[in-house]
Every structure is written in structure tokens, then in C-alpha cells.
Amino acid sequence: MNEYDVVVVGGGSGSQIATAAADRGLEAAVIERGPLGGACITRGCVPSKALIHRADAVEEIRRSPEIGLDATLEGVEYAEITSSIRDWVYEKAARQERGLEEADAVALYRGEGRFVDERTLEVDPVDGDAPPDPIRGDRVVVAVGSRPLIPPIEGLEDVDFLTSDDALFLDERPDSLAIVGGGYIGAELGYFFGALGADVSLIGRSDVLVPREDGAISEFVTESLERHCDVYAGREASSVEAADGGVVVTAERTENGDGGDEPVDGAGRDGSIDLEADRLLLATGRRPNTDTLDLEQTGVETDDRGYVETDSTLETTCDGVWALGDVLGEQPFKHAADYEARVVAANVLDDAGREVDSDAMPHAIFTSPQVASVGATETELADADREYESTTVPFDVAPLGVVLGADGFVKVLAAPDGEILGCHVVGPQASILIQEVVVAMERGDGTVEDVSEPVHVHPALSEVVYAAFDELSSNRYSTAPDWRDVGG
Numbered sequence: 001m002n003e004y005d006v007v008v009v010g011g012g013s014g015s016q017i018a019t020a021a022a023d024r025g026l027e028a029a030v031i032e033r034g035p036l037g038g039a040c041i042t043r044g045c046v047p048s049k050a051l052i053h054r055a056d057a058v059e060e061i062r063r064s065p066e067i068g069l070d071a072t073l074e075g076v077e078y079a080e081i082t083s084s085i086r087d088w089v090y091e092k093a094a095r096q097e098r099g100l101e102e103a104d105a106v107a108l109y110r111g112e113g114r115f116v117d118e119r120t121l122e123v124d125p126v127d128g129d130a131p132p133d134p135i136r137g138d139r140v141v142v143a144v145g146s147r148p149l150i151p152p153i154e155g156l157e158d159v160d161f162l163t164s165d166d167a168l169f170l171d172e173r174p175d176s177l178a179i180v181g182g183g184y185i186g187a188e189l190g191y192f193f194g195a196l197g198a199d200v201s202l203i204g205r206s207d208v209l210v211p212r213e214d215g216a217i218s219e220f221v222t223e224s225l226e227r228h229c230d231v232y233a234g235r236e237a238s239s240v241e242a243a244d245g246g247v248v249v250t251a252e253r254t255e256n257g258d259g260g261d262e263p264v265d266g267a268g269r270d271g272s273i274d275l276e277a278d279r280l281l282l283a284t285g286r287r288p289n290t291d292t293l294d295l296e297q298t299g300v301e302t303d304d305r306g307y308v309e310t311d312s313t314l315e316t317t318c319d320g321v322w323a324l325g326d327v328l329g330e331q332p333f334k335h336a337a338d339y340e341a342r343v344v345a346a347n348v349l350d351d352a353g354r355e356v357d358s359d360a361m362p363h364a365i366f367t368s369p370q371v372a373s374v375g376a377t378e379t380e381l382a383d384a385d386r387e388y389e390s391t392t393v394p395f396d397v398a399p400l401g402v403v404l405g406a407d408g409f410v411k412v413l414a415a416p417d418g419e420i421l422g423c424h425v426v427g428p429q430a431s432i433l434i435q436e437v438v439v440a441m442e443r444g445d446g447t448v449e450d451v452s453e454p455v456h457v458h459p460a461l462s463e464v465v466y467a468a469f470d471e472l473s474s475n476r477y478s479t480a481p482d483w484r485d486v487g488g
């Protein structure tokens with residue numbers, strides 16, 4: 001038996017707990033079956049944003065005549081782009097692995113871990129070596145993440161399809177691509193492939209893309225993405241079949257989906273439509289990797305979709321076993337998993353009894369334009385019967401918004417006493433602009449004045465955030481910019 005103070009299953013965000021344990025002089029182990037760093041580094045956040053950086057550059061070139069420049073795109077070295085990103089992220093993962101191996105007292109087991117009792121695991125090595133002796137931890141952290149969910153679509157077993165795992169590193173850009181799934185991964189990759197010149201059909205079940213966002217944001221993104229993709233919102237892929245070296249996807253109108261009252265061009269009498277494409281990409285959500293763990297050997301309970309149940313300190317229903325990240329099914333973002341790793345580290349290493357607090361957990365979607373959000377949506381407030389005030393301010397309220405020809409807005413939702421309840425941004429640099437609102441909610445009193453009182457740099461895009469919060473504040477002497485009538 002290999003005995004440790006702390007054992008972490010999953011080398012994504014969880015591995016940071018093993019490193020923190022080692023820094024305290026404890027014996028720690030990480031069990032990881034794939035590249036170190038988890039989904040984020042090799043098949044999630046980082047490579048997808050590296051691709052989207054290229055899409056943004058292409059868009060800048062396309063828009064150059066608007067500002068009197070005559071730039072043209074001479075070509076796209078597609079294979080070079082994807083192979084250089086792949087080499088770079090795998091080198092980063094390898095470095096992380098070397099770093100962990102060099103760290104004193106962190107043992108790395110390269111293989112798939114499976115529980116044999118409450119806090120003991122066996123490892124099936126990835127390289128075919130003989131399995132090590134079972135691994136036991138005084139405390140165990142379950143951080144095995146998630147993988148693409150494959151929906152039951154008729155005919156899927158007979159066609160080739162991609163998921164986000166492989167769509168990031170294609171050698172060739174498909175001429176046409178059908179994406180099933182209108183959530184954030186579909187919206188990001190639809191933008192990327194569309195901007196790079198592929199004919200993209202984007203099929204989403206809800207009437208809008210990114211339907212979990214505030215309604216105004218979802219509508220704006222749905223309209224904006226029509227510049228890059230043919231959007232089929234309110235439709236569901238019911239069957240697929242191979243055709244002419246590609247694939248045909250049949251998309252039916254969802255029960256409540258509008259998808260147009262009349263059949264769109266080429267649609268059948270029932271409103272179903274056949275979409276032909278060279279490649280098919282499924283972006284239909286994720287499922288937790290907990291089914292690989294034999295959790296039934298432990299007292300760790302999961303919900304009916306396999307997400308791990310924990311209390312507010314992230315301890316599972318089994319004493320001494322903790323969980324974090326995508327396996328919780330709550331906030332499937334890298335920064336959320338890292339935050340949860342900090343909470344678990346404090347509780348595992350210091351018995352701190354720290355509770356997780358995600359009220360000010362932001363997220364962003366790197367589509368076109370960017371989206372960022374923190375707190376409640378207007379629908380959530382209405383459903384909770386909460387009294388609120390709302391304001392929406394467009395980017396051209398700020399001079400830099402006008403200079404950049406920026407499309408988008410900042411929407412603020414606040415209680416009558418000024419407490420910030422939610423903020424939703426769509427437009428350039430939304431992922432950066434949201435941060436001051438997060439700080440105000442997390443560290444200030446959480447009122448609109450926490451954002452509107454501090455001085456904002458002029459002329460920066462943060463003046464859009466300033467102007468929006470200023471509108472809801474009690475400030476009687478406003479100097480917030482308003483360039484809306486000036487235009488550009």
C-alpha cells in the first residue's frame with residue numbers, strides 16, 4: 001500500500017492542492033490519466049482562445065475599410081496555426097508534469113484511478129506498465145473534470161463527428177461545418193470557423209444562442225453571430241446521415257422553438273430542415289467523468305447525472321473525501337475550479353471550515369462580441385420575485401466605444417437600495433470590463449456606488465461600465481460621458 005496525507009484524483013485544478021500539501025511538508029500524490037493541467041490547457045480554454053485570437057485578427061482586417069485602411073488577408077496557414085497551438089499547449093502540459101515530478105513529496109501516478117474503498121484507489125497505468133500498489137490517502141480530493149456529452153441522435157453511430165476535443169486541432173479547415181449546440185462552446189467555435197471562412201450552420205435548441213445568459217445578451221449574441229454562421233435557433237438535430245463524403249443533419253423545430261412559423265427555405269412540411277456539411281461538430285454539453293471512478297465503493301453520492309454532491313465546504317458525503325471543479329456541475333469554468341481548489345486546500349490542509357461562495361462568480365464567452373456576466377439575470381430576479389432596477393448603456397456612450405465602432409452594451413441590475421444584483425456585458429473586452437464589478441461585489445459594499453464613485457481612466461472602455469453604474473447611482477453631480485449622439 002502507498003500511503004499519503006493527501007491524494008488528488010485528476011491533474012487539472014486539483015493538482016494545486018497536492019502542491020500546496022507538499023509545500024507544507026506533507027506527503028501528496030496526484031493520479032492523472034492524461035496531460036497535466038486538465039481540459040483547460042490542452043483541449044479547453046487556452047487552445048480555443050488561441051484560435052479565437054486568429055478569428056479576431058481576421059475580423060480586424062475585414063473591418064479595416066471602416067477606418068480608412070485597405071488591409072487584405074492574403075491567406076490562412078490553417079495547419080500551421082493548429083499545429084503550433086497544439087505543440088505549445090502540450091509543451092506547457094509537459095512542463096507542468098516535470099514541475100510536479102520535481103516538487104518534493106508529490107508523487108505522480110500516470111493512469112486512470114478507481115476507488116476500491118472509501119479512501120483507497122487503484123491505478124490502471126496509461127503506458128501499460130504493471131499497476132502500482134493501491135494508493136491510500138488520509139484525505140482524498142476528487143477533481144476528475146468532465147468530457148463532451150454525446151446526445152442520442154439517430155444515425156450518429158454511422159457518421160464521423162467531432163467534439164471540442166478534436167475540433168481545436170484539425171489539419172484542415174472544413175469548407176462547411178454543422179455545429180449542434182448553441183451554448184458557449186458552439187458560439188465560440190461557430191465564430192472561429194465562420195470568421196476563418198467556413199460555411200457554418202449553428203443549430204441550437206433554444207430560441208436564442210447562449211440561452212443561460214441574460215435574455216438581452218442572448219438575443220444580441222444570436223443576432224451578431226448571424227454575421228459568421230447560419231443560425232438555426234429553436235431547432236434540434238433529430239437525425240444525421242452520411243452523404244457525399246460529408247453529413248446531412250436533420251433539424252426539427254423544438255416544441256416551443258419559433259424557428260419561424262412558416263417552414264424556412266428547403267424545409268419539410270413539418271418544419272424540419274436538412275443541413276449538409278463536410279463535418280459535424282457536437283457541442284451539446286459536458287458530462288462528469290465520475291463514471292470512471294467506481295464511486296459505489298465509497299460513500300460519495302452523486303446526483304442522477306453523475307455530479308458529485310458536497311456540503312458548502314466541498315466535502316462529499318464521505319468523510320475525508322472532497323470534490324471540486326467540473327464534477328460539481330455548478331460553475332464549469334477554470335477560474336471557478338481554481339477558486340474551489342483554494343477552498344478545498346484551506347479545508348483539507350488547515351481544517352478551516354471555509355464555505356464556498358459563488359455569488360460574485362463571473363464568467364465570459366469569447367465569441368463575437370465577447371460576453372461577460374456576474375450575478376443574477378433579469379429572468380432569475382423576476383422568477384425570485386425580487387424588486388430591482390435595470391439600466392442598459394451602449395458602448396458608444398464612451399468616446400473610445402465610438403472610436404472603436406464598438407457594438408454592445410452594459411446592463412446593470414440593482415436592488416432599490418443600490419445593491420448590485422447582476423451585471424451583463426456584451427462587446428469588446430467584456431471579459432476585462434466585468435472585473436471591477438466582481439471586485440465591488442466581492443470586496444466592497446456591493447453597491448452601484450462602489451463602481452460609479454472611483455475615478456475611471458479617460459478615454460477607456462471602462463467608461464461604459466462607469467456610465468451604466470452612474471445611471472443607477474445616487475450621485476447628483478454626474479460627469480459620466482455620453483457620446484451617444486456623436487456617433488462615428
Ligand SMILES: Cc1cc2nc3c(=O)[nH]c(=O)nc-3n(C[C@H](O)[C@H](O)[C@H](O)COP(=O)(O)OP(=O)(O)OC[C@H]3O[C@@H](n4cnc5c(N)ncnc54)[C@H](O)[C@@H]3O)c2cc1C
Pocket residue numbers: 009010011012013014031032033034035036037038039040043044045046048049111112113114143144145146164185289292293324325326327331332333334335336337366
Ligand atoms: C472548448 C472549451 C473551452 C473552454 N473555455 C473556457 C474558458 O474560456 N474559460 C473558462 O473558465 N473555462 C473554459 N472551459 C472550461 C474549463 O476547461 C473547465 O471548467 C476546467 O478545466 C475544469 O477544471 P477541473 O480541474 O474540474 O477539470 P479538468 O481540467 O478536466 O481536469 C480533470 C482531470 O482529471 C483527469 N481524469 C479524469 N478521470 C480520471 C481518472 N479516473 N483517473 C485519473 N485522472 C482522471 C482528466 O484527464 C483531467 O486531466 C472550456 C472548456 C472547453 C471544453
